[in-house]
Amino acid sequence: MEHSFGCMYLCGNIFYSSLCNADRDTLRGFFGQAERELEGIIDSVCGRSTGRQYEHKLGGVYRDIRNRYENMKIEGGIYNYYKPANIESDSYVRIYMLLFEGIRLGGLLHDIGHPPYSHISENALNYLYGTISGKTGRSKREDEFLAVLEGMAGENHQLHEEMGVKIANILLLEAIRNVTEEESREGAVYEEQLYRILIKEITLRILQESSPFFKDLHAIVDGTLDGDRLDYVSRDPENSGFQLGRTEFDRLIHKMRLCRLQAHYLFCPSSSTVNAVEDFLMKRWNLYKNIIYHHRVVKTDYLLQNIIIKLAEDYFKEDYGDAERDEKISGAYVLPYDISGLWKANVERPSNMETAYAINQWTDAWLITVLKTTYFRRYIDQKSCLHDQLEEFLTNKKHYDSLIKRREEFQEIDSGVSEILSGRAGDLREAIQRLKRESECLEAEKKRTVFDIEGYVKIIDEITGIAQNNKDKSFAERGGFILGVIKRKLFPGVETFSCMLDQMMSRLGFAPGEMFYAEKNLKTGTNKGLYFYQPTNKEGEPVSLDKISNISYVLDDNVLYSPFFFLYLNKKSSKREDFHALRRKIGAEIGNCIAEYILDTITGLSGNKKPLEKNRTG
Secondary structure (H helix, E strand, O other): HHHHHHHHHHHHHHHHHHOOOOOOOHHHHHHHHHHEEEHHHHHHHHHOOOHHOOOOOOOOOOOOOHHHHHHOOOOOOOHHHOOOOOOOHHHHHHHHHHHHHHHHHHHHHHOOOOOHHHHHHHHHHHHHHHHHHHOOOHHHHHHHHHHHHHHOOOOOOOHHHHHHHHHHHHHHHHOOOOOHHHHOOOOOHHHHHHHHHHHHHHHHHHHHHOOOOHHHHOOOOOOOHHHHHHOOOOHHHOOOOOOOOOHHHHHHHOOOEEEEEEEEEEEOOHHHHHHHHHHHHHHHHHHHHHOOHHHHHHHHHHHHHHHHHHHHHHHHHHOOHHHHHHHHHHOOOOOOOOOOOOOOOOOOOOOOHHHHHHHHOOOOOHHHHHHHHHHHHHHOOOHHHHHHHHHHHHHOOEEEOOOOHHHHEEEEEEEHHHHHHHHHHHHHHHHHHHHHHHHHHHHOOOOOOOOHHHHHHHHHHHHHHHHHHOOOOHHHHHHOOOOHHHHHHHHHHHHHHHHHHHHHHHHOOOOOOOOEEEEOOOOOOOOOEEEEEEOOOOOOEEEEEHHHOOOHHHHHHHHOOOOOEEEEEEEOOOOOOHHHHHHHHHHHHHHHHHHHHHHHHHHHHHHHOOOOOOOOOO
């Protein structure tokens, strides 16, 4: 809750300061676009079909909406303090106040759609949705699961965002009271109702990014330098007992300016605050490196995610029974005390109030109760992998040891990979020569290739070169892990490198549950783009972060020096030998898997022209 209030405060301040520092032409263009967006909102509220939900909020009176809006005065309280002096037009002041409140509410409600334990359970539900969607012969429970999460989970959807909009819509609608036609005749009452309706619509459009304009506004809540990140980068380390120091919020935000770049409006920090921005981005990286990517945090996240998946899969196999009957008796809004409540909170219900009741139960405490009940009823006496994972998660009894706690331990695996790839460099280069000859033949025949052979050859040459150069170098001289380069060049997606780890465990003879791995897609936090204005160049366009700072490259280098997967070994494993020797053995096997993957790819390309060729008219 404290984070939500902090985010609301910072988002409002970013918007206020950015407009205070904007030039007249930019403000005119911004408010002209905002006015057109507000016109669209008013049209939708006036429409009998789209605006029907507001019938009782306006006393059934629609005819005065446009006139009342144009005469609306928004003043007093916080609005007097946060009114920019450079906005002179009454209509622009009104629009500013509505947008200001919409942005603050967007910051307040941005996390409200997160399920219990946030991204962990969301990732589990996305995995289940993807697996079940491609399945034939689904059970009745699996079909119900897909129906409940349709349009919310899976590819191109983020459950917490979809749920956030759904919950925000309910909350904001409930904040607008019903009025009679007689009450609505009083000007102040009608304007208050209309004000709340417009704020609701603006907030939802910001959260949904319903147009390019509202997408630009949403960057204040969800961007590279936004209210959300500025708050948690200071708050989370402090709450975890990890001191990173305080970011210069006030100076950074006070100098922000609204700028226009092509058709977009950007909320830009000043180039004079670039040191503060670099400090903030480095603190964010250190937060992830030291806390979020800590080996124990990663293990706990994996255990919970896997537990949810396994319990859901067991639930799908069971027949209808007492659980469903109990739900019907207890009411539509009571969540069942089994894992199905994780998605049944999203079931469409007869009223907003019943939906709110259901979502109110959808908490971390509810999920922990479900897991404890399931563990004590069904798994406490079992000897199984799920028993060990539930027991460690719920009671903190340690069943799994971390094989990678520090980067020095990841380096042992990385060195094993380098040694194998260096030893097999001859085989790899011989295969590369075959591929080059194949490419030259296709070029001579004037056939276009779908696959970028030349680019692939360069990547393999780079990897084998690094492997051989790393052989006699210290860690500091290497320029990062070779596995980091391989991951970035050959396996950009998380799932693709998983195949190498799966093969490694199979070849070394690890039984299911004896060892597991958890991957992390390391991010630097600069992927969304960040632009600065230059105070000394008033006519110039904003410049990108990379034009005035090398922090992106510094962070990219940090990624290359950081473990991106972690390995955990069951304490009952028969392979609990010297961990140093085990890590070297694992590295060697991963190296062999990667070498064979490359050779198989080259063989497939060389042995079959069809995938390489593309008709000139294709």
